[in-house]
Amino acid sequence: MSDEGNILVAVVTGHHPYDVIGFTRAFRSIAGAECFVMSMEDWNLAPKVVRQAYDVVVFYNMHMALPPEKNPPGLESGIRGMIHDLGETTQGIVVLHHAILAFPDSEAWTDIVGIRDRGFGYYLAQVVTYDVADPSHPIAAGVSSWTMPDETYTMADAGEGCRVILTTRHEPSMRTIGWTRTYRNSRVFCFQCGHDDGAYSNPSFREVLARGVRWCGGRI
Secondary structure, X not given: OOOOOOEEEEEEEEOOOOOHHHHHHHHHOOOOEEEEEEEHHHHHHXXXXXXXXXXXXXXXXXXXXXXXXXXXXXXXXXXXXXXXXXXXXXXXXXXXXXXXXXXXXXXXXXXXXXXXXXXXXXXXXXXEEEEEOOOOOOOOOOOOOEEEEEEEEEOOXXXXXXXEEEEOOOOOOOOEEEEEEEEOOEEXXXXXXXXXXXXXXXXXXXXXXXXXXXXXXXXX
C-alpha cells in the first residue's frame, strides 16, 4: 500500500487488443487508487513479493494456452506459478471482460472465475441494458440499470459459490454480468463488461469498476 493510503492496483493485460487511451483513462478515474497497467509478461517477471505488494490485481488478458511446465530463463515463477500464487494472501482479484475466458485448461482459473464450462461465443457492438440483481452488495450500492454498447458472451452463467449482482436479459448474452466470490483468501469480482471505449467511458461502467476494485481491496 502506498504512503498516501491509496489502494495499489496492478492491471494486467495481454493477448488481446484494446483501446489503450480509453482503458487507461477508465482506471485513472478511480478515486483513491493508483493503477499501474502492465503486460502479463512484465507482471510475471516481477518477483512474487513485488506482485503481492499490490492490494488488488485486475486481469484483462486473454491468454488461451498455459506455457510449458518448465519456465523460460529469467522467469522466477512464470504464468503457472503466478496462477498458483493467487489467493495466497488477501490481495483482491478482479477478472474483467475477456479475462473470464482466459486459460480454459487451468482448474485454478476456472475456480477463480466460478464457471465450470467456459466455452463461449461472442457478439460485437451489442446495445445492452444491465440490471442490478443485488442492490444490497457494496459494489452495486447506488447503481441503477444502464444501457451501453459492448461485446457480449454466450456461455454458462456464474455457478455455485457466486453472488450475482448484475444481470441482463439481452439476447444474445449470458445472463450473469457481474458476480463476486471467494478464492482461497481473496475477494474476487468478475465483470463481463469492458470491450472498448463504449464501455470504458460510460459513467456506470466506471462506477461499478471502481467499486469492484475498492471492494476487492477491502475498502468498502
